[in-house]
C-alpha cells in the first residue's frame with residue numbers, strides 16, 4: 582500500500598511516498614480502508630520536529646482518517662466489516678490504517694467523506710475546548726484566534742449554537758466574511774485592526790469570559806490581556822512556533838485562569854465524548870453545523886497540502902483524497 586512518511590524533520594521535501602505492506606490488525610484492533618486522510622496543523626509541527634512528545638523521525642504522517650472498516654480482530658465486538666467510520670490512528674496518510682475500537686466513531690450520514698475527516702481532531706477539540714473545559718455559556722463572549730481555520734470555523738459555530746458571542750480573528754477580508762457567515766458577529770481582520778480594541782468595545786471594557794489561543798508569541802500575550810477577571814484562556818497550539826512565557830504574578834493579580842488542552846486527554850473520557858457526539862448529531866440534523874472542507878489534495882500531493890496550510894491559504898479543513 583501507499584504511505585506518506587516523514588523521512589527526517591524539516592521542510593515539506595522530507596515527505597516521501599513509501600510502499601508498505603498492508604497492516605494486519607491484532608486481536609483487539611480494527612483495520613480501516615482509508616478514503617480521506619485529515620491534515621492537521623499538528624502534522625506540520627510533527628514534521629518540523631516541534632511537536633511536544635511527537636514521533637521520532639522517520640515516522641508515517643497523519644493521525645486522522647475517514648473510511649470503511651475492512652477487517653476486525655477476533656476480540657472486537659463493536660465494529661464490523663463495512664462500517665463507515667471516522668477515526669484516530671497512526672500514519673493516516675496511507676491506504677490502510679489500524680485503529681483501536683475506542684478511537685473510532687460512526688460517520689454521520691449527513692457528512693461527506695471529506696467533511697467526516699474533520700471530526701476526530703478539529704470538531705472534538707473545538708467542542709471540548711469551548712464546552713468541556715471552557716464551560717462557555719449563553720451570553721458570554723469568547724475571543725477565537727485563527728477563526729477561519731479548520732478548528733476555528735467549528736469553534737465559531739459551536740459558540741453560536743450555545744448562544745455565546747464570538748470575536749474571531751483572521752488575516753484577510755475573505756476569511757472574515759466566511760466567519761461572519763458562520764455566525765461570528767465580530768470578525769477582526771488583524772492586519773487592519775487590533776483585536777484588543779474590538780474586545781474592549783464589545784465587552785464594554787470588561788474583557789471576555791473565554792479566549793481560545795492557537796498562535797503563541799505576542800498574540801498569546803495580547804490575548805491574555807483580553808480576559809476579564811476570573812476569565813479563562815485555553816492554549817491549544819503555537820502555530821507561530823514562538824513559545825509564550827507567562828508571569829504568575831500577572832495571573833494572580835488579575836484573577837486570570839490559563840489552561841492547556843490536548844485532545845488526547847479527552848478521547849478516553851466516555852461521558853465527555855458522548856456529549857460531543859450527541860451534540861454533533863443534533864446540530865447536523867438541525868442544519869446548525871457546517872464543516873467547511875473545500876480543499877482536497879491527492880495523497881501524492883501531501884507536501885503541497887502542507888505548504889498550502891503553512892502559507893495561510895486555507896479556510897476550514899484540508900484533506901488528502903486517498904480512494905473513492
Ligand SMILES: NC(=O)c1ccc[n+]([C@@H]2O[C@H](COP(=O)([O-])OP(=O)(O)OC[C@H]3O[C@@H](n4cnc5c(N)ncnc54)[C@H](OP(=O)(O)O)[C@@H]3O)[C@@H](O)[C@H]2O)c1
Pocket residue numbers: 620621622623702703706727728729730731732733750751752753756795796816817818819820821822842843844845890891892893894895896897
Ligand atoms: N491541543 C490540541 O489538542 C489541538 C487540536 C487541534 C488543533 N490544535 C491547534 O489549533 C491550531 C489550529 O489548527 P488547525 O489544524 O485547525 O489549523 P488551521 O487553523 O486550519 O490553520 C492554521 C491557521 O493559523 C493561522 N496562523 C496564525 N499564525 C500563523 C503562523 N505563524 N503560521 C501559519 N498559520 C498561522 C492562519 O490563519 P490566518 O491566515 O487567519 O492568520 C492559518 O490559516 C493549531 O495551532 C493546532 O496545533 C490543537
